[in-house]
Each structure stands twice: as C-alpha cells, then as structure tokens.
Amino acid sequence: MSRAKVVLVGTGRMGAIRAKILYSNPRVNFCGVVDVNEEAATKLATVFNTKAYTSVSAAMQAVGGLDGVVVCTPTFTHDAVIREAASFGLHIFTEKPVEENEEKVTKLFNICRENNAKLYCGFQRRFDATYKSVADSVRSGKIGKPLSASIFFADHPCPPIEFLLTGGDIFMDLSPHDVDYIRYCLNDEVDSVFATGSSSDEKLKNAGVCDNATMVLSFKTGAIVTLTMSRSASYGYDQRCEIFGTEGLACVNNEHADSSIISNKGGIQQARLKHSFPERFDGAFATEIEMFVDGILHNVAWPISEQDCIAAQKIADAARRSAELHEVIKL
Incomplete structure (x- = not known):
C-alpha cells in the first residue's frame, strides 16, 4: 500500500x-x-x-x-x-x-x-455524510427550485471570553462553514448581505464583539437564506439546515449523543445533542484527510476551489461590515 x-x-x-x-x-x-x-x-x-x-x-x-x-x-x-x-x-x-x-x-x-x-x-460540511446527502438532493433537483433556506448554528460549549475577544469574531470564524455549504447546495452566488448581531456580555459589547448574530443572504436566482448563529447553546452542539423548494424540503437534523428515546407518562425524553464539533464532525474530519491523501497519491481533485475559498471570506466580511454599518452590502 x-x-x-x-x-x-x-x-x-x-x-x-x-x-x-x-x-x-x-x-x-x-x-x-x-x-x-x-x-x-x-x-x-x-x-x-x-x-x-x-x-x-x-x-x-x-x-x-x-x-x-x-x-x-x-x-x-x-x-x-x-x-x-x-x-x-x-x-x-x-x-x-x-x-x-x-x-x-x-x-x-x-x-x-x-x-x-x-x-x-x-470546509467539513462538504465531507459530512448527512450534509452531503442533502446537498446532492438539492443540486439534483429533488426539491425543485430552491426558494429559501434556514440555517441554525449554535456552538457548545461556549469558548472562553479571551478567545472571543481576540479571535472569535462570529462572522469571520463561524459563518464561512455554512456560507460555503449553502453556496454549494444552491449552486448560486450571493447578491447581497444584511447582518445584525448582539453581545450577551458587557466585555464583549464594549469590545464590539458579537456572540449572537443573524445574516440574510440574497442569492442571484432569488433564493433567500437566513443564517442564525450563537456562541453558546446550553443543551449541546446545535446544527440544523432546512432548504425549501418548489417541490419539497431538504433537512439536516441534529445528531444526538445516542439514539435512545424514553417515553412515559412524564413525557418523551431523548439523549442530549452531541457535545461539540469534534464529536459531530469526527467522520467529516477523517474523510477530509482521506481525500487529502487521495490528492497526494492519486491526483484526485479537491471539491473546494480557490474561488469557493474567496467567496466564503468575502461574504463573511460583508456580513461583518453590514452589522457595523447597519446596512445591506451588495457584492
């Protein structure tokens, strides 16, 4: 071998x-x-x-x-x-x-x-089995023409405030993952960005750092995507995506720590969500390295291009500026 x-x-x-x-x-x-x-x-x-x-x-x-x-x-x-x-x-x-x-x-x-x-x-979502299945379905037309999407990204556990103050900008650090993914799903480019955010801690507020934010992406073919992000979900790592089209709906649902469900007169209880990103995307991280090796040994093409890398950063930066200026940023 x-x-x-x-x-x-x-x-x-x-x-x-x-x-x-x-x-x-x-x-x-x-x-x-x-x-x-x-x-x-x-x-x-x-x-x-x-x-x-x-x-x-x-x-x-x-x-x-x-x-x-x-x-x-x-x-x-x-x-x-x-x-x-x-x-x-x-x-x-x-x-x-x-x-x-x-x-x-x-x-x-x-x-x-x-x-x-x-x-x-x-960009690990491209290599995750569930995210990839949904992307393949959308790109192959199984839900018709995409009209809108709703994405939710809540981190767990919350990073230390020192990290958020020095390198944890929510737009530049979190959003590129889902921005890259939804661009790929829709096979389309973003026309404009509007974003707003808030700070749950006075230290963050005084430093101008948001730990909760929402972005609205308007795509050239008319699809509207809402991306809501938070640095802290008390109940686990929350990652969801719904893409609505003229002929159906495609969803990425959360993964739980295990698949047990307990039902009794007190209600229905399910295991907590997976703890954090290493547990949720462990398979995707391994697949990335596997494909990197394929590229080295067998010249297999990488699915994420230079232009994909540039586009994700431009959109994230536009969102950051939009939140600062309180206005729509055209791309």
Missing part, C-alpha cells in the same frame, strides 16, 4: 484532532509534529510516537521525501507556513480560512501553483 508522508503543523485543539486522524489512517506515514513552541510539539508528538520539529524546513531536512503538510495554526500564521511548505513542493491541507481576504488567498494559491504544490482548504 502506498503511504503519504505527512507532517502536522500546529498543536492546538484542531491539531490534536488531526493528529489522531493522521496516526490512525493506514495510508499516512505520520512523520512529525511542527510547532514553534518546541515543548508543545514534543508533547503532542510523543502521544503519537512521532518526532517534533520547530519548522517545516527542519522536518523536511530530517525526514526527506515528505509529501504534504496539514496546517492547524491560527489564520495569521497561514501565510508563512504555506509559503514555506510550497517552497519544497509539498501539498498543503489547511483549516479554513486560507487567509483573511481575497488578495492574500489569491497570492497563496498562485505561490502553490508556481511550485507545483496543491493547496486544499477544509
């Missing part, structure tokens, strides 16, 4: 999730963990019986013949990491977003093309 030689860059929450997947995939030779924090790199590498490095260059020199990198570092570091990996012709999988705006995203894709390095960006 051919195996792709891959290193992981980043040791945060997503880094730990990806490390487990890389280690357990029989088609991956998990060659190391890279982090500027050598102690953190060593700690995670030890768990998965691999080596620690402080740069992609150091890993390349030590291992030799690397095929790819999986980037799980903060967005502001993506530019340097992707440039370094591309300089060796390595294929790159990165968590969304590739970069923060269209110009930077375009530059990085161009750099990768110049070095014959493929750049893959992860």
Whole structure:
C-alpha cells in the first residue's frame, strides 16, 4: 500500500484532532509534529510516537521525501507556513480560512501553483455524510427550485471570553462553514448581505464583539437564506439546515449523543445533542484527510476551489461590515 508522508503543523485543539486522524489512517506515514513552541510539539508528538520539529524546513531536512503538510495554526500564521511548505513542493491541507481576504488567498494559491504544490482548504460540511446527502438532493433537483433556506448554528460549549475577544469574531470564524455549504447546495452566488448581531456580555459589547448574530443572504436566482448563529447553546452542539423548494424540503437534523428515546407518562425524553464539533464532525474530519491523501497519491481533485475559498471570506466580511454599518452590502 502506498503511504503519504505527512507532517502536522500546529498543536492546538484542531491539531490534536488531526493528529489522531493522521496516526490512525493506514495510508499516512505520520512523520512529525511542527510547532514553534518546541515543548508543545514534543508533547503532542510523543502521544503519537512521532518526532517534533520547530519548522517545516527542519522536518523536511530530517525526514526527506515528505509529501504534504496539514496546517492547524491560527489564520495569521497561514501565510508563512504555506509559503514555506510550497517552497519544497509539498501539498498543503489547511483549516479554513486560507487567509483573511481575497488578495492574500489569491497570492497563496498562485505561490502553490508556481511550485507545483496543491493547496486544499477544509470546509467539513462538504465531507459530512448527512450534509452531503442533502446537498446532492438539492443540486439534483429533488426539491425543485430552491426558494429559501434556514440555517441554525449554535456552538457548545461556549469558548472562553479571551478567545472571543481576540479571535472569535462570529462572522469571520463561524459563518464561512455554512456560507460555503449553502453556496454549494444552491449552486448560486450571493447578491447581497444584511447582518445584525448582539453581545450577551458587557466585555464583549464594549469590545464590539458579537456572540449572537443573524445574516440574510440574497442569492442571484432569488433564493433567500437566513443564517442564525450563537456562541453558546446550553443543551449541546446545535446544527440544523432546512432548504425549501418548489417541490419539497431538504433537512439536516441534529445528531444526538445516542439514539435512545424514553417515553412515559412524564413525557418523551431523548439523549442530549452531541457535545461539540469534534464529536459531530469526527467522520467529516477523517474523510477530509482521506481525500487529502487521495490528492497526494492519486491526483484526485479537491471539491473546494480557490474561488469557493474567496467567496466564503468575502461574504463573511460583508456580513461583518453590514452589522457595523447597519446596512445591506451588495457584492
């Protein structure tokens, strides 16, 4: 069996999730963990019986013949990491977003093309079995012409306020997942965006950070999509999507911790929702890595294009500006 030689860059929450997947995939030779924090790199590498490095260059020199990198570092570091990996012709999988705006995203894709390095960006809903089934149904016309959609995204558990104050903008951090997904489902482009938000904590309010928000996306063919987001659902990770068309309705329903249902004279009780995104999208995260390996070993095309990456960020940024200006933003 051919195996792709891959290193992981980043040791945060997503880094730990990806490390487990890389280690357990029989088609991956998990060659190391890279982090500027050598102690953190060593700690995670030890768990998965691999080596620690402080740069992609150091890993390349030590291992030799690397095929790819999986980037799980903060967005502001993506530019340097992707440039370094591309300089060796390595294929790159990165968590969304590739970069923060269209110009930077375009530059990085161009750099990768110049070095014959493929750049893959992860939007996990595209790889989730339920979300994919609904998208396939909508795109194949099973509900007729899509007229409207309602999407609800409530996080659990609520991230620490320090994260929300420094990097947890609800429009830029949360919305791109569902924005990318609904663009793909409808096979259409957004014409205008209106958004509004609120802050449930005085510290967030004083910093101008929203932890609850609603976006209204008007698509060019006439479909109207409402995306409601919250940073905190007390009852579990709440992810729902309903797409209404001229001939039917397609739904993504929530997944529960288990499928038990207890019915008695006191009512009907069901298990709580799955705890958080690692549990809800564990299968999708694994499928992303599997397809990344397919791209490395067999040149399989990635379903998310450069323009998809750009569009999701432009729409998220338009929503952020709309909430600040209290006006509709035309795209």
